[in-house]
Amino acid sequence: MTSPLEQKKIKIAGPSIVTANRTWDGIVVYRTAAKGWSADLSEAAIVRNSDEAKALLAESTADDVGAVGAYIAPVQVGEDGKILPGNLREQIRRTGVTIGSQAQV
Amino acid sequence: MPLVKGGKIVEDSFVKLDVDAPLPAAGDILVPGDRFLKDADALLARPGKVGVIWPNNRDIDALVPYLGKLAAVALVFPTFRDGRAYSQSRLLRERHDYRGELRATGQVLRDQFVFMLRAGFDSFEVKKQADAEAFTQTVKRYSVFYQPTGDGRITALHRRMQLRHSEGVGT
Amino acid sequence: MYAYDEIDRTLVNERVSEFRDQVKRRLSGELTEDEFKILRLQNGVYLQLHAYMFRVAIPYGTLSSEQLRRLAHIARRYDRGYGHFTTRQNIQFNWIKLAELPDALADLAEVGIHAMQTSGNNMRNVTSDQWAGVAPGEIEDPRIWSELLRQHTTLHPEFSFLPRKFKIAITASDHDRAAIKIHDIGLRLVKNEKGETGFEVLVGGGLGRTPFIAKTIKHFVHGRDILSYVEAILRVYNQYGRRDNIYKARIKILVHELGIEKFSREVEEEWQHIRNSSLQIDDGVIEDIRSRFSYPAYEKLPHMPDELRQAAADSDFEAWRKNSVFPHKVQGYSIVTISLKPTGGPPGDATAEQMDALADLAEKYSFGEIRVGHEQNLALPHVAKRDLPALWKALDKLGLATPNVNLITDIIACPGLDYCSLANARSIPIAQELTRRFANHELANLIGRLHINISGCINACGHHHVGHIGILGVEKNGEEVYQITIGGRADENAALGSLIGPGVKFDEVADVIEDVVEAYLALRERPEELFIDTVKRLGVEPFKERVYATR
Secondary structure (H helix, E strand, C coil): CCCCCHHCCCCCCEEEEEEEEECCCEEEEEEEECEECCCCCCEEEEECCCCHHHHHHHHHHHCCEEEEEEEEEEEEECCCCCEECCCCCHHHHHHHCCCCCCCHH | CCCECCCCCCCCCECCCCCCCCCCCCCCCEEEEHHHHHHHHHHCCCCCHHHHHHHCCCHHHHHHHHHHHCCEEEEEEECCCCCHHHHHEEEEHHCCCCCCCCEECCCCCHHHHHHHHHHCEEEEECCHEEEEEEHHHHHHCCCCCCCCCCCCCCCCHHHHHHHHHCCCCCC | ECCCCCCHHHHHHHHHHCCCHHHHHHHCCCHHHHHHHHHHHCCCCECCCCCCEEEEECHHHHEHHHHHHHHHHHHHHHHHCCEEEEECCCCEEEEEEEHHHHHHHHHHHHCCCCCHHHHCCCCCCCECCCCCCCCCCCCCCHHHHHHHHHHCCCCCCCCCCCCCCEEEECCCCCCCCCCCCCCCCEEEEECCCCEEEEEEEEEEEEEECCCCEEEEEEEEEEEHHHHHHHHHHCCCCCCCCCCCCCHCCCCHHHHHCCCCCHHHHHHHHHHHHCCCCCCCCCHHHHHHHHCCCCCCCCCCCCCCCCHHHCCCCHHCCCCCCHEEEEEECCEEEEEEEECCCCCCCCCCCCEEEHHHHHHHHHHHHHCCCCEEEECCEEEEEEHHHHHHHHHHHHHHHCCCCCCCCCCCCCCCCHHHHHCCCCCCCCHHHHHHHHHHHHHCCHHHHHHHCCEEEEEECCCCCCCHHCCCCCEEEEECCCCCEEEECCCEECCCCECCCCECCEEEEEHHEEEEEHHHHHHHHCCCCCCCHHHHHHHHHHCCCHHHHHHHHCC
16 A cells, blocks of 8 residues: 555545544544544545545645644445445554454454 | 844844845844855955854855854754754864854754754744743753763763762762 | 663653653644654654554663563553564554653653654664673673663764664674664674774664665774764764655665765764764773673572473473573573564564563563563573473463574564554564464474564565565555565675565465475475575575466
8 A cells, every 4th residue: 555645646536535643642533524533434524536635635734733644545435325445554544453353452 | 033042032133144135234144155155255344243154065164264253153954854953063163163153043943952052052043932932941951961062061971970989989 | 781870860751751741732733743743753653554653662672570561551551451572672552642642651761761762863772682691602791882872872962863763783792683784883892802892883784675784884993982983973974864865865875875985984084083082981981881780690500400301301391492492601591582473473562461471470580681682572581491491381371482483483574554654565464374374383493494574665674675585565556465585684694685576465475485485495405404595505596486386
């Protein structure tokens, strides 16, 4: 997975969201349409073109007391509207490490 | 941008001149290194103090012949992550015995004050007002230093040796 | 053990209170993340995939029982009940909250542990041989010098904002367990013809995108001059190291671009200016540091105690003893390596319970001392041989007696895409699968010494370049792909591995490694010929042919 830290140009290929880590405790959060952050991917604001993505990222980055390291990540949106992570990295961020029980206490 | 000198926020007596800005008839000036080297004698001859802004990617050797006549050297931190000017300042103070004002400019934040003082800086163009106001408090943060530098603070190694010695005398 | 005095404790406490203030300013918004990032990195705090990660220094790999218990406490109180030992004598906690970090640091400071400079572009934790002070044949204890350098590099006013990170390692044995040749500065402790202590100084080693084996810059630097010589290297690097490209900013690139001759001339010139300064160390200073290292009061014990003779009948014990117990410089004692590589487990992880129990065992059997090695294992450095059977039973109960030290399942792995925000691919699950494939210790012993190193990206935290077998995870079209190298090594004969063929998918890695091992078993001249020696003798081709013939 290309690290989003190397994300330079903003160009999205499909539905995307903005994700980051909450500043005070570091947990994974997603930018919501209400200009807040949620730990629940289903509440993430979906963007579908580069301009929308750029705007959402700019707004998210500006709130760096709320969350840090904001970047755009792909998602899949099912027919029922369910949002799923669009790559392995985001899958791991959402559901946790893939290495068995010890780390999932 | 507040200037901190002698531990206090002070008025900056120097006017910074660009490469091609007209030379004021009098008053203290800070000029870029290139401009200074091109015209050093004339600049030093005019009334008013002269200081040089020296970039962090150029050896200070070219500046050395003039150190005795300079009132200030301003070194540059383009970002606070770029630490080249710490080496330049120690060389100016410790190797070339420069005694004039040594000013830190650029992205100068409170978290670097102690390092800068130890490296020989004695004036600071501080980026944020709050940091400038916190100067005195911030520099008191550390009382233990492991490395010897030109600031003369006693190092941990030597303090231990002194303690050991005084204990020895006492017994 | 080195005991902090009031001076060391004061400094650590001052750093904790500074960091507390920095965190406070960050949470209030007074500091932006851009400003804070460097400040938190200077104190070992990263932002990873799921949370902040907190890296704590274990200078030269030495811990007391009290300190290990405190690490267990951090894992339990502030994290999720475990910690991860790294390849540079650090421990990482993966789930720490920024708001609680100052308290965690204060807890650690009480037992003389800190996280200063465990990340950031400064001088990192000074590492050394985990057998320092106990290895037979060692010239002298390198930790005295490591501690001198630890102090000198801590909060250095000139070198805290270097072009890039800077790592120093020290060894004092013929066999290099500290991997000094892959460090920015490697120091090999030697004696000159007058019997005086000094160092062969190596410079410019490192892995990552552009790996280099370090080169000798000076064959002998007298001990009294070591601080000034290191300072000279750093001053040259700080001024001339590249800052325009993060991948070209390490000192290895400067050494490579200038050439070692020109680089060493620059250093020599700088050194002549400063060698007779207050950086010169007199014997008193060294003696003072030495005096604060305590050494066990060893007993006079027999070479072969009855307890050991009797336990030899137990084949499980014998398998462990032959694998994990090493000679000690004092008769009747052993060094015991504690494998943190159980079958199916993440390499280098230990739970809070294991750490607590190990702290107790160290108190009972190892004069309260534990060591941490770059292979992500622990060691008890002073175990009386008569205690080995009892220690083994206790370790076995804790899941800490896997007899696989230096064998194929003793894998070094970085955290990879399961934790790390830089990773391109997972490392830990690959290691776990390999430990399952080679779980049979007889098979592993038949294969013999074989180091597998796994990194989940080109930054090479898993040292894949210097694994006998190296596995590098990359990303290709959204999928994890692994490149496999053979022939690397990290010891005194350090070498970089060579690629054996095209990258393979996640699910195929373990199969390919099995094929590499099978090829080795077929190609080796005799059972004693180690994997690394067969590769050296035959080169990559015969392995490539066998492994890729059917792929």
